[in-house]
Amino acid sequence: MAVLPFFDLSKYEGDGFKALEWLRYVGCLETRVPLEHFEKSLEKIKKISGFVDLIVDTTTGLSIEECVKILNAGALAVLVNEEVLQELCDISPSRLILKTNTTDIKKIEELCRFAGSFQWIAKEQDYPPDFFEKASKLVHKSVLPAGGNRMLYLEFPLKPSMDTLASISLHSVVPVVTDEYLTVNSDAEPEKLHLADMIMFEAKTDRKDDLYSTLVVNELGVALGLVYSSKESVAESLKTGTGVYQSRKRGLWYKGATSGAVQHLLRVDLDCDGDCLRFIVHQTGKGFCHLDTLHCFGHASGFSQLESVLTDRKENAPEGSYTARLFSDPKLLRAKIMEEAEELCDAKTKDEVTWEMADLLYFAITRCVGSGVTLEDISRHLDLKHRKVTRRKGDAKKDWEEKLKDKGGVANTDSS
Numbered sequence: 001m002a003v004l005p006f007f008d009l010s011k012y013e014g015d016g017f018k019a020l021e022w023l024r025y026v027g028c029l030e031t032r033v034p035l036e037h038f039e040k041s042l043e044k045i046k047k048i049s050g051f052v053d054l055i056v057d058t059t060t061g062l063s064i065e066e067c068v069k070i071l072n073a074g075a076l077a078v079l080v081n082e083e084v085l086q087e088l089c090d091i092s093p094s095r096l097i098l099k100t101n102t103t104d105i106k107k108i109e110e111l112c113r114f115a116g117s118f119q120w121i122a123k124e125q126d127y128p129p130d131f132f133e134k135a136s137k138l139v140h141k142s143v144l145p146a147g148g149n150r151m152l153y154l155e156f157p158l159k160p161s162m163d164t165l166a167s168i169s170l171h172s173v174v175p176v177v178t179d180e181y182l183t184v185n186s187d188a189e190p191e192k193l194h195l196a197d198m199i200m201f202e203a204k205t206d207r208k209d210d211l212y213s214t215l216v217v218n219e220l221g222v223a224l225g226l227v228y229s230s231k232e233s234v235a236e237s238l239k240t241g242t243g244v245y246q247s248r249k250r251g252l253w254y255k256g257a258t259s260g261a262v263q264h265l266l267r268v269d270l271d272c273d274g275d276c277l278r279f280i281v282h283q284t285g286k287g288f289c290h291l292d293t294l295h296c297f298g299h300a301s302g303f304s305q306l307e308s309v310l311t312d313r314k315e316n317a318p319e320g321s322y323t324a325r326l327f328s329d330p331k332l333l334r335a336k337i338m339e340e341a342e343e344l345c346d347a348k349t350k351d352e353v354t355w356e357m358a359d360l361l362y363f364a365i366t367r368c369v370g371s372g373v374t375l376e377d378i379s380r381h382l383d384l385k386h387r388k389v390t391r392r393k394g395d396a397k398k399d400w401e402e403k404l405k406d407k408g409g410v411a412n413t414d415s416s
Helices: 014-020 035-048 064-072 082-087 105-111 131-140 162-169 195-199 231-240 302-316 322-328 330-346 350-370 375-386 398-406
Strands: 004-006 028-032 053-057 077-080 096-099 117-121 152-156 173-178 212-217 223-229 244-247 251-254 263-270 277-283
Touching: 035 053, 035 064, 064 077, 064 082, 077 082, 082 096, 105 131, 117 131, 131 152, 162 173, 195 231, 195 263, 223 231, 223 277, 231 244, 231 251, 231 263, 302 322, 302 350, 302 375, 322 330, 322 350, 330 350, 350 375
Parallel strands: 004 028, 004 173, 028 053, 053 077, 077 096, 096 117, 117 152, 152 173, 212 277
Antiparallel strands: 212 223, 223 244, 244 251, 263 277
16 A cells, blocks of 8 residues: 545535545545544445445544444444554454554554554654664564554655655555645646655566556456556546556557547555556456457456346347346346245255356346446445454344245354
């Protein structure tokens, strides 16, 4: 993560969330929940977490219960003070960031048992010259219990200089910068920090032409192709909200400008070594490749292919065809989903389970496409479910308990 933009949650109402569009390109945002507007803020967090990761500052006096509600609402992590951190010791450290002003390295090492990451506030006086170097070495050598890297954040209440940002980037410290100081259009707002410059701080390349290897993927993480980027092309991509890359022969390459296969930008980030950019995009048209395939390795397969075919059939299926019937006859589709679900439950062998699951997925995804639900929507929702930190019993509904009893099955199973 190159930068963590901070935004004021209270300013966003309804369509105001559209203003977050270019901020989301970095993949993660930070905000703060005021104590007096908790329930309203919680609803906003649920909505925003559906399309971007959120880190929520709860050091405004929120209770333990309210911190847990925020995590259950889909927040990636919460910022807490040391007192609350001790109370949340049952929660994975990866979900907890300690907001602190300590410069005691030994204390930080002790707190790594509870906190996955740490955030300081940039003060008028400087931190000890070697503090972030020592803290970075300590924290980054300590792998989280669930895997992944710990992070160090430095919050800037005022606009930082580029020199300051460059100096902390040497120690993998992520700046937290208020959105009012950021822009994706330096021509219109030259006094602000350009998001592209911050993203590219830690980018590395060993190419003689100084271009950066760039992997382009869709919403499901399917690789569409390998291209190259420059600092100029990244800036242009953020400005236009589309896939813009650097052609080695023709300069800036606006993907889809002639073919119509435009890419809508969702996110830009770097891999763990900083030597490969990743563009996450929504691909329109026939696909990424000039051969009119989804990606440069051929045609789509599996779920992506099924979703694509069904999306097309929803609009273009011949009248009277089976797929057209499924989209136009809710009772038929409902019956097929329930029929296939029962056959999956009754399947015995590996081949039978595979066959019945494939049938069920066909009808289930037909239901989703008919309702405007994408595989990316489902994937994101699964991620949000995974982030819940409280457990529920998960019993079956009474009607299904009775049906299972009649068939000799068991309904009550614990779920986390």
